Amino acid sequence: MQSNKLRMAIRATAAVAVFGMAGQAGAVSFDAGGWDTSVYGYARLNASYDIDENVSTSTRSMDYSAINVGSAEDNEPTGYFGADAVQSRIGIKTTSPEGVVFNVEGDFRGGNLRLRHAYGSYNGVLAGQTWSNYTSFVGSTSTLDFDSLPGLAGYQSRVAQLRYTTGPLSIAAEQPQNSLAGGTAKDSMPALTARLEDKAGGLSYSAAVLAQQVGYDTGTADDSAFGYAAFVAGKIALSDMITLQGTLSYTDGASNYLYRSGAESAYVDGNGDVKTISGYGGSIGAGFNLGSGRSINIGYGMVEVDLDDAVADSVGAITGADTESVSAVMANYQWTPVKNVMMGVEYKYGMREVQNGDDGDASSLAFAAQYNF
Template sequence: MKSNALRLAVRATTAAMVLGAASQASAIEVGSNGYTADIYGYARFNASYDIDEDIGISTRAGAFSAINTGAAEDNEATGYFGADAVQTRLGVRATSPEGVKVVIEGDFRPGTLRLRHGYGEYKGVLLGQTWSNFNSFVGNTTTLDFDSLAGLAGLQGRIAQARYTTGALSFSAEEPITSFTDGAATTDGKQGLPTLTARFEDSAGGLSYSAAALVQEVSYDTGTADDSMVGYAAFAAAKMALGDMMTLQGTVSYTDGANSYLYRSGENFGAEDAYLLGGDLESIAGYGGSVGVGMDLGGGRSANIGYGLVTVDWDDAEDDGIAVGGKSETNQNMMANYMWTPVKNVMMGVEYAYFKRENVNGDDGDASRILFAGQYNF
C-alpha cells in the first residue's frame, strides 16, 4: 500500500471515530495490499477519596512519598477528593507485508501528552522505547491504581532499548537508570555503559512463569574524582489458574546496586543503587515481592486482592555515618477491588487501598483511600 493511501485510510478511520462510529469491540482496523494498521486506546476517568491524608498524584494513584511519618502524621488533615482523566490513552499499530511492526502510543500523564511506546520490530529485533525487558506482568494482580502494588517484577516501566527475542528468551541492552546518595543529596549516575538484561517467559497448562536477570554499571565522574561498581538484580514471577474462576499469582525480587529496578522502593518508585563514602561507591541491596488472588465472578464481574512489600537495606550506609534516617526503608500496600463490565468495552470499578511507609529512623506512617475508575475502550 502506498504511504499516501495509508494516510488517507487512517484519516478516514479517524474521522469516523470522531463522528461516533468507532464502537467496535476491538481496535479500529484499516488495511490494503498487505499493510494493516489499527488505532486503539481508551478514555479513562479516575477519582479518589483519601480518608486520612492526601497521597493522590496524577491518575489518582497513591504515592508512598506523600505519606506523613513520625510527628507529622499526628497533625494531618483528613478527607481529600481528587479526579482526573490523564490516564486516557491513544495508540497506533502498523504492520507491513514484510512483517515489520511499528507501534506509537501515548497518554496524558501527568497532564501533558507523553510517549509511552515508540518502537519498530522485525524478526525478533526490537529498537525503540517500550517495556523494559527486565519486567513481567505474569505475576501481577489486577488493580485500579495505575502504579499498583509494591514489589512487582522488574522495572514496570518503558525505556529505550535494543532487544532480541527468540522463543521464550529475550535479551536487551537498555538505557541505564542509576543513582547514588551521599546522605545530603541523590545524584544520577554517569551513563557509561548500557544496562544488560535477559529474560525467560513461558507457560504450561494453567501455569505461567517468568524469570529475569540484570547487570549494570553504577558510576560517577566529576573530572577530579570517579568510581564505578557493578550492580545486579533478579526476579521470578508466576500465575496459576485454580480452576475456571480463580488465579493465584505472585512475584519475588532481589537487587544489589540496582534498586532503580526494585519496584516502588525508596521514596516511591526506585531507591538509590549505592551510597558515596570517601569517594567510593558502596552498593545498597533490597528485596521485595507481591502476592494476590483474582476471581472471575461471572457476568462481566471480577474481584481482586493483592499485597506488596519492598525493603531496602540501609544498615551499611547507616553504620558508615551516612545521613539516611529519613529514607524510606520498607514500603507496603494492599489493594482490594471489584470490577464490572456493564456493556462491552466499558469497565467500572471501585478499590480500597492501604499504604504504609517505614523510615530508617523508625518513623512510620500509613494512609487509606478509595479509588473509583471508569474506562471506555475502542
C-alpha cells in the same frame, strides 16, 4: 477439556491484569495498501478519596513517599478528593506486508502528551522504546491504581532498548536506570537484561536477570560498582474462577528496578567509594471471576531496602528519614457491563517506614471508568 479451561482462565486473568495498560481490546483495525493497521486507546476517569492523608498523585495512584511518619501524622487533616483523566491514551500499530511491526503510543499523564511506546520490530529484533525487558506482568494482580502494588516484577515501565527474542527467551541492552546518593550518576554502559517467559498447562511463569554499572566521574575523582537484579513471577489457575499470582525480587546496586521502593541504587561514602544498596520485594494476589463481566481482586505487595550502612557511611546523603520499606494491601471490584467498558472501585491501605524506625499509614478509596476503542 479441563486443561483447555485452565489455559483460557489464565489468559483471561492475564488480560485483566494489564487492562489498564494495554488498551487494545477494542482496536479499530483496517487494511491500507497491504499494511495491517489498528488505532487503539481509551478514555478513562480516575477518582480518589484519601481517607486520612493526602496521598494520591496523578491518575489518583497512591504516592507512598507522601505518607507521613512518626509525629508528623498525628495532626494530618483528613478527607481529600481528586479526579483526573490523564491516564487516557491513544496509539497506532501497523504491520507492513513484509512483516515489519511499528508501534507508537502516548498518554496524557503529567498534563501533556507523553510518549509511552515508539518502536519497530522484525524477525525477533526490536529497537526503540517499550516495556523494559526486565519486566513481567505474569504475576501481577489487577488493580485500579495505575502504578499498582509495590514489589511487582522488574522495572514496570518503558525504556529505550535493542532486544532480541527467540521463543520464550529475550535479551536486551537498555538505557540504564541509575541513581546515586552523594554524587551524580554516570552511565558508562547499557543495562543488560535476559528474561525467560513461558507457560505450561495452567501455569504461567517468568524469570529475569539484569546487570548494570553505577558510578560517577567529577574529572578529579571517580569510582563505580556493578549492580544486579533478579525476579521470578508466576500465575496459576486453580479453577475456571480462581487464579493465584505472585512475584519475588532481589536487587543489589539496582534499587531503581525494585518496583516502588523509591531508593537510590548506591551511595558515595566518605572515602569517595561507590557502595551498593541491596533490597528485596514481592507481591501476592488472587483473582475471582464472578461471571457476567464481574471480578474481585485482592493483593499485597512490599519492598524493603537496607540503609543501615548507607546512613553510617554516606556523609549525610542518606539519613534516618529516608524510606526503608513500603507495603500495601488492596481489594477491588471490577465490572464490564458491555464490551469495551470497565468500571470499578478499590480500597487500598499503604504503609511506609523510614530507616530510624518511624512509620505511618494511609488509606484511600478509588473509582475508575474506562472506555476502550
